[in-house]
Amino acid sequence: MRVLVATCAVDYSGRLSAHLPLATRVIMVKADGSVLVHSDGGSYKPLNWMSPPCTVRVTPPSVEQAADGVREVWTVSAAKSEDQLVIALHEVLHDVSHDLGVDPGLVKDGVEAHLQKLLAEQVQLLGAGHTLVRREFPTAIGPVDLMVRTPGGASVEAGVPVRHVAVEIKRRATIDAVEQLTRYLELLNRDPLLAPVRGVLAAQSIAPQARTLAVDRGIACLVLDYDAMRGVDDPDSRLF
Structure with missing residues (x-):
């Protein structure tokens, strides 16, 4: 240059x-x-x-x-x-x-891959006793970010113990993310080895419209604190 x-x-x-x-x-x-x-x-x-x-x-x-x-x-x-x-x-x-050499490119912090890895390692954020089945759980229309097993069907919906949880992870969740997770759930709940499967939309921020639609469809919402998950922030020590 x-x-x-x-x-x-x-x-x-x-x-x-x-x-x-x-x-x-x-x-x-x-x-x-x-x-x-x-x-x-x-x-x-x-x-x-x-x-x-x-x-x-x-x-x-x-x-x-x-x-x-x-x-x-x-x-x-x-x-x-x-x-x-x-x-x-x-x-x-x-x-x-100056010869700057080959630039390695921008490495973004807090992208969805990082959030997925952290939540897989801290799956207890979904609830006590939950265990990871696998990341990138395959379906016919694409992989679900996380498939999680509940502790002995401890979660109950409509009187039926829920056995698995499908988690879709975004940096910022919009209505499109809810629609995507809905399609995954429709497929996953056809599998007798998995059903019933409930959905969790996990993101650093969730648009109000997306939250409303998710609740209407029985999908739980989880806001992820990226700094706390990677151990650089202690939420309990904050003043506000």
Whole structure:
């Protein structure tokens, strides 16, 4: 990656036209070929940019441009359109290049896979005596996140001891999650070796509409405290 701090003016032409008057800015040229022009504000979003594939052509200024103080001109052209970014460099204050290597990508914390693993290890959050049957329990329409066995049919619905619990895990549960779990339950309750199976929707947050629909369909809701589950927070020590 090449990073320049430079006084420059920028003109963009193509599907629209835009002009950045003379000012000190950061110009980034990435290894993928993209060129981005940043100011000292506006958070992460550049003022203007050209996405790859594109080409960068560096030329000396015209007589008129040189008279205005331009030292060199960058013409960044898109490969698949007529879009063009023209950067007129007046003064380069800093110019450095670094090989950043291969980036491993963003590793998100608290994704559904993490929540599934933690709840499988702490299945007692579903109730005392519950035991894990398996994660990713297969059905004809896809796997249920967790299949759990109740302690000797201790849970009772409509006078019938419930033997198993199907758990669907989301970061934020919406109506779609309720519908998904409903379809799983319809299939699972056809299996005499499993039935009766009740459902639990477990999530870090549950939309009010999803909670209402879940309760109407006899599906329990469990809000997961991710920090407490991974041992970095003690709910009992909170003031509020």
